[in-house]
Amino acid sequence: MCECLETIFKKFKGKEEELIPLLQSVQEEAGFLSESAMRDIAKFLRIPQSKVHGVATFYAQFRFKPKGRKHIMLCRGTACHVKGAPRILEEIENHLEIKEGETSADLEHSIESVACIGACSLAPCITVNNKVHADLTPQKIEALFNKRMN
Amino acid sequence: MDLNNLVAEATKEWKELIKGDTPAVFVGNATCGRSAGSMDVIEAFQQEIEKQHIECNVVEVGCIGLCYLEPLVMVYKPGAPLVCYRNIGTKEATALVDSHLIKDTINQERLIGVISDTPQAALPELKDIPVMKPQVRLVLQNCGHIDPNNLNHYIANKGYSGVAKMLTLQPEDVIERIKESGLRGRGGAGFPTWRKWQFCRDAKGTSKYLICNADEGDPGAFMNRSLLEGDPHSLLEGMIIAAYAIGASTGYIYCRAEYPLALVRLRLAIQQAEEQKLLGDDILGSGFNFHIKIKEGAGAFVCGEETALIASIEGSRGMPRPRPPFPAIAGLWGKPTIINNVETLASVARIMQNDPAWFSQYGTEMSKGTKTFALVGKVQNTGLIEVPLGISLKEIIFDIGGGVPNNKKFKAVQTGGPSGGCIPAHLLDIAMDYDSLAQAGTIMGSGGLVVMDEDTCMVDVARYFLDFAQKESCGECAPCRLGTKQMLDILEDITSGKGTIEDIELLESMGDGIKKGSLCGLGQTAPNPVLTTLRYFRNEYEDHIINKKCTAKVCRDLKYYDILPDKCTGCHICFKACPTNAISGTAKQLHQIDQSLCIKCGMCLDKCPVKFNAIECYAGNKI
Ligand SMILES: Cc1cc2nc3c(=O)[nH]c(=O)nc-3n(C[C@H](O)[C@H](O)[C@H](O)COP(=O)(O)O)c2cc1C
Ligand code: FES
Numbered sequence: 001m002c003e004c005l006e007t008i009f010k011k012f013k014g015k016e017e018e019l020i021p022l023l024q025s026v027q028e029e030a031g032f033l034s035e036s037a038m039r040d041i042a043k044f045l046r047i048p049q050s051k052v053h054g055v056a057t058f059y060a061q062f063r064f065k066p067k068g069r070k071h072i073m074l075c076r077g078t079a080c081h082v083k084g085a086p087r088i089l090e091e092i093e094n095h096l097e098i099k100e101g102e103t104s105a106d107l108e109h110s111i112e113s114v115a116c117i118g119a120c121s122l123a124p125c126i127t128v129n130n131k132v133h134a135d136l137t138p139q140k141i142e143a144l145f146n147k148r149m150n
Numbered sequence: 151m152d153l154n155n156l157v158a159e160a161t162k163e164w165k166e167l168i169k170g171d172t173p174a175v176f177v178g179n180a181t182c183g184r185s186a187g188s189m190d191v192i193e194a195f196q197q198e199i200e201k202q203h204i205e206c207n208v209v210e211v212g213c214i215g216l217c218y219l220e221p222l223v224m225v226y227k228p229g230a231p232l233v234c235y236r237n238i239g240t241k242e243a244t245a246l247v248d249s250h251l252i253k254d255t256i257n258q259e260r261l262i263g264v265i266s267d268t269p270q271a272a273l274p275e276l277k278d279i280p281v282m283k284p285q286v287r288l289v290l291q292n293c294g295h296i297d298p299n300n301l302n303h304y305i306a307n308k309g310y311s312g313v314a315k316m317l318t319l320q321p322e323d324v325i326e327r328i329k330e331s332g333l334r335g336r337g338g339a340g341f342p343t344w345r346k347w348q349f350c351r352d353a354k355g356t357s358k359y360l361i362c363n364a365d366e367g368d369p370g371a372f373m374n375r376s377l378l379e380g381d382p383h384s385l386l387e388g389m390i391i392a393a394y395a396i397g398a399s400t401g402y403i404y405c406r407a408e409y410p411l412a413l414v415r416l417r418l419a420i421q422q423a424e425e426q427k428l429l430g431d432d433i434l435g436s437g438f439n440f441h442i443k444i445k446e447g448a449g450a451f452v453c454g455e456e457t458a459l460i461a462s463i464e465g466s467r468g469m470p471r472p473r474p475p476f477p478a479i480a481g482l483w484g485k486p487t488i489i490n491n492v493e494t495l496a497s498v499a500r501i502m503q504n505d506p507a508w509f510s511q512y513g514t515e516m517s518k519g520t521k522t523f524a525l526v527g528k529v530q531n532t533g534l535i536e537v538p539l540g541i542s543l544k545e546i547i548f549d550i551g552g553g554v555p556n557n558k559k560f561k562a563v564q565t566g567g568p569s570g571g572c573i574p575a576h577l578l579d580i581a582m583d584y585d586s587l588a589q590a591g592t593i594m595g596s597g598g599l600v601v602m603d604e605d606t607c608m609v610d611v612a613r614y615f616l617d618f619a620q621k622e623s624c625g626e627c628a629p630c631r632l633g634t635k636q637m638l639d640i641l642e643d644i645t646s647g648k649g650t651i652e653d654i655e656l657l658e659s660m661g662d663g664i665k666k667g668s669l670c671g672l673g674q675t676a677p678n679p680v681l682t683t684l685r686y687f688r689n690e691y692e693d694h695i696i697n698k699k700c701t702a703k704v705c706r707d708l709k710y711y712d713i714l715p716d717k718c719t720g721c722h723i724c725f726k727a728c729p730t731n732a733i734s735g736t737a738k739q740l741h742q743i744d745q746s747l748c749i750k751c752g753m754c755l756d757k758c759p760v761k762f763n764a765i766e767c768y769a770g771n772k773i
Pocket of ligand 1: 334335336337338339340341343363364365366367368451452453454455456489490491492494495596670671672
């Protein structure tokens with residue numbers, strides 16, 4: 001078991017109800033949930049590995065591949081949809097040459113979608129590493145990415 | 151320390167800030183403000199204030215709901231009313247320090263209104279501007295006015311006086327007060343809050359739980375987020391009162407992980423309340439104990455459903471279970487549990503701070519009080535509003551919302567998220583209360599109002615919601631798991647021009663079956679967006695099926711792009727932009743689109759310079 005997992009485990013009691021927070025902490029630290037991390041979590045909570053897998057795959061938040069250094073989350077909420085989110089996604093995909101759900105080979109970018117960011121009054125919007133970019137147009141996406149997305 | 155001492159101290163600090171000798175700027179710094187750049191605005195104020203060597207407090211506040219005017223700033227100068235400004239970027243902030251703080255001139259161009267004790271003719275009052283006038287802000291009274299990170303600001307505005315009053319009453323009397331107020335659940339179903347509490351109070355057992363549902367899963371809704379970010383103590387106060395009424399000593403806030411700022415503010419609020427003995431063991435020396443824990447959601451819409459939410463807190467997959475037994479009898483860890491929405495609980499705090507009649511003076515016979523709505527989509531003034539229940543939809547969209555932008559025609563408004571439905575233009579006079587909305591085939595839901603105009607395709611909207619429901623279906627029961635997939639397939643056929651007229655009937659009968667046969671609220675309501683659009687916009691379905699035309703020009707297979715020969719100058723920009731090389735033509739010559747290669751991405755239309763406007767999108771297919 002790697003050291004970082006051990007430090008995380010120290011903050012938990014080892015009860016089954018802690019599974020989701022534990023998965024969240026591990027993902028926060030490592031960026032994703034690896035096969036071996038989930039095995040260690042199962043051992044730590046003394047529950048079957050299938051339960052860990054079952055829970056992790058149920059929730060949209062968990063990913064099993066690393067995310068990019070610039071992680072883009074696209075809102076697929078209603079307000080964003082009627083204000084042209086599908087077109088924004090297409091523009092981002094074209095720019096980065098990866099699809100929704102993918103990470104680029106150099107681990108620079110990844111794209112995911114979320115149900116709603118909660119900035120619906122400024123739709124359509126995305127977040128890049130948790131910073132919200134709102135009121136987007138295809139043109140603004142171009143500018144955003146040409147600035148190398150800082 | 152008892153509450154009176156806290157109040158005295160807090161009131162002093164608050165009065166100093168808003169009526170004292172030092173000027174102050176208040177910057178709206180919720181998620182909406184931040185997306186418009188409020189963090190930079192705060193920094194700009196601080197830098198300029200330091201540079202100019204003046205004394206001025208810079209205070210971070212929540213959102214007053216005028217999201218379309220972000221970043222929002224209020225400026226206080228001793229002896230003058232509070233002035234509220236719109237669209238203040240870093241440049242404007244720097245300029246305001248000089249013009250307003252030093253030279254006392256009001257920037258008329260960016261002025262929204264003022265807040266004053268004695269109204270003056272020269273300056274409009276904020277509460278009288280058209281967006282604000284029909285609103286009644288009870289639940290949102292503090293949002294955008296107080297610093298959410300400062301407990302004293304909350305206490306100075308009647309905060310925790312509801313808890314103090316509660317401690318003088320028996321739990322049954324607290325329930326009685328909520329009954330008198332007429333409060334119904336704000337999370338969707340509108341069940342009378344007192345009755346739910348009474349079930350739980352009457353349930354046997356000593357350990358009971360209270361859960362606050364802050365999952366806010368409806369896409370296109372952010373009422374709860376705004377409240378949590380702008381006034382987190384209101385929720386805590388409501389929870390303490392609810393817990394006392396039902397007899398719970400532990401509470402959970404189940405908050406979605408997509409709201410990082412709300413989570414930060416909640417954690418801080420809990421810590422502050424615990425330090426002052428407003429929360430935790432022996433609250434205000436009364437012997438009553440109540441502890442609140444936060445659980446972060448992990449991105450599953452179905453976890454907004456009560457039994458799924460409970461499963462999720464227990465550390466399992468968020469799968470609903472059949473009811474009864476209802477959670478009020480057997481919920482978390484099998485113990486009696488009450489689940490209430492954020493806004494319901496914040497309303498409880500307000501009712502106890504004031505009195506039941508104060509709350510029930512607003513609203514209608516069956517729907518008392520006020521309701522917050524997230525007004526978004528194709529509407530001029532997007533943002534968060536709070537209105538008395540029973541107000542007409544027309545007032546919300548046209549008086550408060552300012553109508554549809556760009557002279558487009560209003561088509562419909564969607565209420566209740568994926569569980570709700572669309573209300574068409576001819577029902578605009580409908581009263582916004584639980585029962586009228588149900589009659590129109592939709593629901594109040596949690597309060598998302600997405601406005602749609604002539605450029606919105608209602609078949610696409612129905613497809614969008616079904617796609618959402620199908621992806622979010624937990625897969626436990628067959629009607630929901632398989633039924634939504636079948637309906638989605640049919641809708642995809644229709645939006646891509648492969649639909650048949652029999653599909654309409656099939657959609658209706660399947661929708662009916664799924665509603666009747668599903669285990670939980672997700673499946674029981676998932677067909678609603680399809681059924682209401684079929685009821686009010688059947689002609690659009692027929693247009694897609696029979697004429698193979700999407701009049702709103704949304705559905706890709708039922709529209710096409712073309713170049714206008716008299717406008718094209720052969721600038722070659724669209725030629726370079728086209729990803730499929732469907733455009734031909736040499737520089738300075740008329741360009742053409744090869745329809746067989748065109749994937750209708752619209753890139754050419756976006757890129758064609760406005761001065762030429764040489765590309766048009768048409769409904770149907772070019773023959
Ligand atoms: C699929 C589904 C999703 C729901 N999502 C939410 C939600 O995000 N927030 C919420 O408060 N209630 C949601 N509800 C309603 C809750 O189950 C529950 O009725 C509500 O939280 C009760 O609180 P109230 O009585 O204060 O309204 C959802 C229900 C269903 C069936
Ligand atoms: S719909 Fe996109 S932020 Fe809510």
